[in-house]
Amino acid sequence: MRATLMYRAGDVRVENVPDSRIENPTDALVRITASCICGSDLHPYHSMTADEGPARMGHELIGVVEEVGTEVATLKRGDLVVSPFAISDNACEYCRENLQTSCSHHEAGFWDGLQNEGGQAEAVRVPLADGTLVKLPVAPDSALIPSLLTLADVLGTGYHAAKAAGVLPGQDVTVIGDGAVGLMAVLSAKRLGAERIVLMGRHTDRTDLGREFGATDVVAERGEEGIARVRELTGGQGTYAVLEAVGHMPAYEQAVGVVRPGGVISRVGVPQYEEAPIGFASLFRHNIRLAGGPAPVRAYIEELLPDILDGTIEPGKVFDTTTDLDGVPAGYRDMDERKSLKVLIKP
């Protein structure tokens, strides 16, 4: 079968690999019908060394169950399913607390950590299939597929940013980053009733979509200038919640700059730093809280699915390009060059 491998920064190839197949009785084999490239895939695309590659890529997927292991109880051949970016048994202590990204099962983890599987491919072996996969009540060629595919990561990740920040009706929110996750954070803050949603981003096509999703203000300036602009918009205070959907240090610094005393910075962009300012001058003085992490998107699927099925939300609008597997390397390049917002793959 064919699959996407990253050999090192900037070097993405689609190659023949051994067919995925059932290995454990709790596995499912899924024929992938829709997948995509994630903003977080751009991090290794910038930084991966040759020693770290080649790595199988892709952690967002919809597909048709082709075969199930002997212990899989809830799925059968022919089911259309979506897989979150994290594998979990959905049964352990952490999963029951809706923290599936910290599932304690020994097979749990991230797709990105698996050696021989990935979503940007023709098929995939899904470990802990009963826990990981969620059945979708539509056909594989449904017009809703792009929106449903966002349940695998970006929608749930943006929603997690807003939930972890504790966004409540009437609150003011700043979203940092106009990538797909940032736009989903806007949509999520809106869904939770935020009144003013300031989107910090400088790509007009994206921020326009952000306005469609609920942003009330767009700030294109960055750094000190951007901070001053948000403060100006909010009576000098900053906003109670700041959803940081980038992961780079300047985005964190911007978050510290625009958060209101007593407020919260909720991070869902994978941090590309380890150390950062959290002392008296940055967080402590005004009781600023820090929240977030890898989103337990599995926890949010049941809640968000009905809104997609009935058309209340259309998160699939973040896909502005569709390609087949052959087009994946160009898809990375286009996303990196901001020519594409998010690339849908039909393998």
Add this chain to the structure above:
Amino acid sequence: MRATLMYRAGDVRVENVPDSRIENPTDALVRITASCICGSDLHPYHSMTADEGPARMGHELIGVVEEVGTEVATLKRGDLVVSPFAISDNACEYCRENLQTSCSHHEAGFWDGLQNEGGQAEAVRVPLADGTLVKLPVAPDSALIPSLLTLADVLGTGYHAAKAAGVLPGQDVTVIGDGAVGLMAVLSAKRLGAERIVLMGRHTDRTDLGREFGATDVVAERGEEGIARVRELTGGQGTYAVLEAVGHMPAYEQAVGVVRPGGVISRVGVPQYEEAPIGFASLFRHNIRLAGGPAPVRAYIEELLPDILDGTIEPGKVFDTTTDLDGVPAGYRDMDERKSLKVLIKP
């Protein structure tokens, strides 16, 4: 009048200073009857340069109102009052949200930031007296004074650690630090219904008091060894809430080491660092949250006062030494050398 000044690290003197007096119509002049030395006073005692001194010291006080400004409405001469370590109008937007430490009034701030006033003295001018001071329904020589004095800082600060962590009945909590604030955090976690309270500290007299306040386990080991011990006690998981009552980097690292996935580190020890690990490996991977800051102790006084008055809690037990103003320099030394846990001053 006489007052305490710190000239530089290790150099504390009691000297004659100009009498405090009413300056603004919202001031009160308070004759101090009980004050104390704070663990946080030891930070400048270690690090203050000669350029930064001399500074008036002391931010915890009980006293008798001697005079009030023309606009003071709720206090009169003869009232016994306690002052939190932060001055606030208790009326602004932040105060109404119970974040009095971020009060937006231009006279608000910390006692420690005032040039010519301090609690380790015979008297003090209290700005924004109506907002800052709380009347106490006892006599100045009541046996409850030591416990009531903890309302000025350490009790409210320990309570803030537990509240900011969202401690709920039945939860497991680790408290880092066996100073007065750490012990108050133990008492507070107990008051909020925590089931297991692991106290990390290595001074047996203090941890014994910690056990009396509610600690179920004491871990004397520090660093990696201490982390391993807490994990051993908690089935390898760590605890959901970690209350960090020290402020030095090793305490923060210990907190990261013992917090459970999805848990929270609540800091009330004033950070003696600005940068610290918060990236994927430390906080992000398992959605660890960071909370805390200078405690809005004003917000907690009404809630905690009845428990002191009826003897439910006896936080005053943290005072193991009493002195007059002359004994203050020795009090700093004794606290620094861990000969005293907390020194009560009767000026």
